Amino acid sequence: MTAGTSAFRDAAVRARRRVTQGLTFLRTTPSRTRAALLSWRERRRAQPAGDDSRILRPQGYRGSRARYYVVHVPPAYRALRARPLVMVLHGCRQTHRDIEAISGFNRLADRHGFIAVYPYITSYRGLRFHNCWGWWFEREIRRGAGEVEDLWQIVERVRAEYRVHTRRIHVVGLSSGGGMAAAMMVAHSDRIASGAVVAGVPYSEWSDAVRVHPGLPVRHKPLAAVVDAMQREMGARKRLVPVFVAHSHDDRTVGIRAGENLRDSWGRCFGIETGKGDRLAGRHGEATWEHASYRDANGNPAIQTLFLHGPGHGWYGGSPGPYSFPEAPDVAALSWRFFRANPLPRR
Numbered sequence: 001m002t003a004g005t006s007a008f009r010d011a012a013v014r015a016r017r018r019v020t021q022g023l024t025f026l027r028t029t030p031s032r033t034r035a036a037l038l039s040w041r042e043r044r045r046a047q048p049a050g051d052d053s054r055i056l057r058p059q060g061y062r063g064s065r066a067r068y069y070v071v072h073v074p075p076a077y078r079a080l081r082a083r084p085l086v087m088v089l090h091g092c093r094q095t096h097r098d099i100e101a102i103s104g105f106n107r108l109a110d111r112h113g114f115i116a117v118y119p120y121i122t123s124y125r126g127l128r129f130h131n132c133w134g135w136w137f138e139r140e141i142r143r144g145a146g147e148v149e150d151l152w153q154i155v156e157r158v159r160a161e162y163r164v165h166t167r168r169i170h171v172v173g174l175s176s177g178g179g180m181a182a183a184m185m186v187a188h189s190d191r192i193a194s195g196a197v198v199a200g201v202p203y204s205e206w207s208d209a210v211r212v213h214p215g216l217p218v219r220h221k222p223l224a225a226v227v228d229a230m231q232r233e234m235g236a237r238k239r240l241v242p243v244f245v246a247h248s249h250d251d252r253t254v255g256i257r258a259g260e261n262l263r264d265s266w267g268r269c270f271g272i273e274t275g276k277g278d279r280l281a282g283r284h285g286e287a288t289w290e291h292a293s294y295r296d297a298n299g300n301p302a303i304q305t306l307f308l309h310g311p312g313h314g315w316y317g318g319s320p321g322p323y324s325f326p327e328a329p330d331v332a333a334l335s336w337r338f339f340r341a342n343p344l345p346r347r
Contacts, residue, residue, distance in 0.1 A: 048106060050075060056154050063139055063146035065123055069154050070096055072116040073162065074109050084114040084168035085158060086339065087151065087184075089177030091199075091314075091323060092132040096120035099174060102315050102324040104332040112336065115162055119154050121147070129212075135179030135200075136207040142233060143187040147180060152188055167344040172196040172335050174315050174323070175254060179205065182262065185241040189234050194342035196244040196335040199254050199313055202262040204229035210254055220257060226265040240270040240296060242342040246306040246316060246331045248287075253313035263294075263305050272296055272303055284317070285327030286310045304338060306331065 047053065047070075056067040077083060086109070090099035096118035100106060109116040121131055124147075133147060134140035140147040155169060170193055173181035178200020185195045186203045201209055204226060208219040231238070243266055247259025267274035277292040278301075287310035293301040306329060308316065314323035317330035 069119040082165035087117045087171045089173030091175030092129045102318040102321040132176040133180035141183035148187045170339040189239040190237045193344040194242040198246045201258045202265045242302045244304045244338040248308045248311045251313045287328040
């Protein structure tokens with residue numbers, strides 16, 4: 001190779017790099033601009049006591065975008081002791097502030113001393129309803145890229161600022177946030193201690209599983225395909241992440257079959273029999289419920305479900321607000337109880 005040829009190739013490489021950097025800037029500028037606007041609005045907003053507003057800037061991996069999030073720190077927090085972290089994901093047509101207001105996790109965080117984190121999708125690409133997490137896009141639910149990696153990077157940012165117990169990192173979500181919580185548990189199975197899905201869907205489910213219009217049919221991905229997707233994503237990192245599933249038989253948006261398939265896909269993937277379980281039933285306000293617990297080979301209740309009759313699509317047992325059904329069992333309290341019982345095992 002001549003010196004002239006080498007110089008020409010070096011110049012070509014530098015030119016391609018400049019083009020790539022320019023395209024990256026153009027792709028991320030709208031996300032950055034919107035995040036800056038949200039940050040300005042948040043600074044003007046009266047925040048609940050203990051809240052701290054943050055922005056995750058776009059990272060270097062594929063599909064990363066600016067993400068706004070709120071960290072709620074309990075009043076008893078002291079850096080001398082590591083605290084559990086609970087990440088709470090909003091649903092479609094919601095913001096992080098909406099799920100914070102209706103879920104009741106701030107109250108639990110203040111009482112029990114854990115850190116609550118509320119990410120906001122902030123911006124997104126692809127056809128979807130307003131503010132939906134992209135649980136049906138493969139590019140968003142694979143470790144190392146997209147939304148599921150941005151969410152983990154938010155965890156890492158919180159760990160850098162506060163003392164977080166590394167064996168007690170949990171995730172819970174509503175609706176599309178529930179689907180993304182399931183994705184977090186699969187993609188980061190070696191990092192997430194346990195999680196909960198409220199009115200959500202299994203990992204990698206089809207978008208057709210959600211009823212977007214009364215006249216359109218609903219289709220669910222076969223359980224074997226869901227389990228195969230879970231196995232492929234976890235690979236050598238495969239670990240049973242204990243999961244709590246809450247769903248209503250009267251949910252007309254995400255039908256009860258989604259909750260049943262989530263339970264059964266977890267059971268098939270990790271060898272847990274979900275046809276039998278310890279069951280309790282009761283009534284709370286206008287809702288009747290059945291709680292079931294399914295044990296792993298060591299006798300631990302690794303899968304729990306709360307299936308209700310009465311409420312529609314939304315959060316159960318929280319504060320009044322959009323997509324909230326206060327007259328139901330307190331799912332936030334039940335989730336926290338489940339999380340406390342299921343830390344990441346010692347290595």
